[in-house]
Amino acid sequence: MAIGYAISYRTIGHQAAQRRLGRTALLILLAFFVGFGLNSLGKYGSISINFLFAAFVVLWLLSWNWRKRKAGALLLDVGGFSRSKLMLWAGVLEGLFAVFYTWSAINKISTGLESDSNLVEVLARPVFLWSLAIYFLSTGLSRLEFRENGICYMLSVVKWEKLTSYRWNPDKPNIMTIEFKQPPLLLSTGLWSLRIPSAHRDTVEQILAEHVNN
Numbered sequence: 001m002a003i004g005y006a007i008s009y010r011t012i013g014h015q016a017a018q019r020r021l022g023r024t025a026l027l028i029l030l031a032f033f034v035g036f037g038l039n040s041l042g043k044y045g046s047i048s049i050n051f052l053f054a055a056f057v058v059l060w061l062l063s064w065n066w067r068k069r070k071a072g073a074l075l076l077d078v079g080g081f082s083r084s085k086l087m088l089w090a091g092v093l094e095g096l097f098a099v100f101y102t103w104s105a106i107n108k109i110s111t112g113l114e115s116d117s118n119l120v121e122v123l124a125r126p127v128f129l130w131s132l133a134i135y136f137l138s139t140g141l142s143r144l145e146f147r148e149n150g151i152c153y154m155l156s157v158v159k160w161e162k163l164t165s166y167r168w169n170p171d172k173p174n175i176m177t178i179e180f181k182q183p184p185l186l187l188s189t190g191l192w193s194l195r196i197p198s199a200h201r202d203t204v205e206q207i208l209a210e211h212v213n214n
Contacts, residue, residue, distance in 0.1 A: 046124070047121055049128075050124040050125065050127055051127060051128075053128055053132075054127045054128060054131040057131040057134060057135045058131075060155065061134070061135075061155070067157050068147075068152055068157065070149070070157065071145075071148065071150050071151075071152055071159075072149040072150075073147065074145060074146075075146045075147055075148060075207055076145065076146040076200060076204065076207060077143055077144075077145050078143070078146070078197065078200050078204070079143055080140075080143060080144070081144045081153065081154070081194065081195065082194070082195040083154075084140050084141075085140070086140075087137075088136070088137060088140035088141070090136045090140075091133050091134075091135075091136030091137035091138075091139075091140055094129055094132045094133035094136055095130075095133040095137070097129050098126055101126045101129055102130075105122045105123060105126050138155065139154050142154060144194065146204065146207050150162075151163075153194070158180070160211040160212065162180055162181055163180060163212045164180060164181050164212075165178075165212065165213075166212055169193075173198075174195060174196050174198055174201060175193055175194070175195055175196070176193070176204065176208075177192065177193045177194075179191055180192075
């Protein structure tokens with residue numbers, strides 16, 4: 001969290017970094033309660049969640065090209081966003097964990113298992129970790145795009161009609177804050193702070209002025 005805050009502080013400013021830190025803390029707290037709840041469900045509850053998460057990631061990624069086409073023609077490709085490197089490092093770390101647990105699962109399977117239920121239990125953790133690694137890596141490699149019908153950001157599409165306003169940070173002229181009618185993502189504050197390269201700032205301003213009633 002400290003590393004993430006330091007990166008955000010340097011790239012998007014103090015206030016936006018604080019908002020992201022707050023969302024991260026809430027997500028960690030949510031993960032804790034979810035983990036506690038899964039414990040009460042026993043091992044089969046945990047196994048089910050692992051495979052359900054994997055299915056969600058697969059469907060989310062497979063539907064991305066379709067969702068992006070629904071966003072219309074490309075107006076501007078800004079490139080990677082401020083959290084790209086952080087997401088990529090998280091993906092690499094999760095990938096290392098996934099390799100370790102996969103190797104452990106292979107060893108257990110090769111020595112023999114008592115039943116098919118044990119096989120599912122052994123495979124559940126590697127499946128979850130690989131899904132998480134792929135999600136982080138895919139999100140980190142995604143690009144910030146302004147399209148005909150909305151904005152593509154972190155494998156999500158937000159339509160123009162869901163935006164209420166935007167503003168540029170007076171202290172960091174390349175940082176833009178977008179406000180939504182309702183939070184687009186889980187535990188979102190309803191604000192996005194995006195770092196826009198200076199070369200694209202005027203074009204982004206022109207696109208937003210055309211599509212957002214500020």
